[in-house]
Amino acid sequence: MFDRVRARLAPDTDTHRDPAIGLFVDGPNVFRDEFDVDLDDLRDVATDLGRVGVIRLYLDEHATPGLIQAAEARGFEVTITSGDVDVKLAVDATALSTDQTIDTLAIASRDTDFKPVLEHAATQGIETVAIAPGSHGRSDALQNAADDAITLGS
Numbered sequence: 001m002f003d004r005v006r007a008r009l010a011p012d013t014d015t016h017r018d019p020a021i022g023l024f025v026d027g028p029n030v031f032r033d034e035f036d037v038d039l040d041d042l043r044d045v046a047t048d049l050g051r052v053g054v055i056r057l058y059l060d061e062h063a064t065p066g067l068i069q070a071a072e073a074r075g076f077e078v079t080i081t082s083g084d085v086d087v088k089l090a091v092d093a094t095a096l097s098t099d100q101t102i103d104t105l106a107i108a109s110r111d112t113d114f115k116p117v118l119e120h121a122a123t124q125g126i127e128t129v130a131i132a133p134g135s136h137g138r139s140d141a142l143q144n145a146a147d148d149a150i151t152l153g154s
Contacts, residue, residue: 019103019127020053021046024093025076026109027059028085031067035133037152039074042108045131045150053102056092058085086113097121106131108152112141119145 023046030037039057046052057076059068060083071078081088089107094117096102105121107114108131118128122145130146132138134153143149 019050020101021049021051021104021106022054022093022096022102023052023056023106023108023131024054024089025057026085026089026107026111026114027057027063027067029109029111030133032133034136035152037108037133039071039076041152042131043074043076045108045152046106049104049106049129054096056089058089060085086111090114090117093117094120097124097126100124100126102126104129106150107142108133109142110139112139115139115141115145118142122147 023042025042043055046055055076056079057071058079058081060081063080068078079088090113093105093107097105097120104127105118106129107118110132118130121128127148128146129148129150130139130142132143132149132151135151138151
């Protein structure tokens with residue numbers, strides 16, 4: 001009984017923690033020749049938002065071993081799919097938003113396919129951030145669906 005009383009009277013340290021950020025990067029859409037996106041820049045954006053809980057880079061089977069190694073060396077969890085990465089990224093991001101694993105969902109992409117993912121996360125009380133790979137890589141639909149928008153290189 002004393003343990004239950006002590007637990008109720010003890011300060012709730014969990015309410016004072018930094019929010020858990022989930023960063024999901026659409027690799028084929030972000031790492032294109034026309035954009036000058038750096039893995040460190042993406043990681044910095046995530047850490048600026050709060051405590052990094054999940055940081056994933058989604059790639060297709062055409063990804064170079066150098067990119068995979070560089071991402072893993074910087075703490076990214078790399079997910080490689082045999083086809084289009086959009087479905088896997090969307091399912092994973094939606095699942096983590098639904099089970100309250102993250103407090104903020106950040107998606108780095110220029111693909112409007114992720115608009116429903118951001119909208120769903122918002123209905124779950126999750127803050128949302130759309131990260132564009134560059135000023136000419138912005139998606140108005142993603143920016144408008146998100147609580148906040150960041151453009152890399154600006």
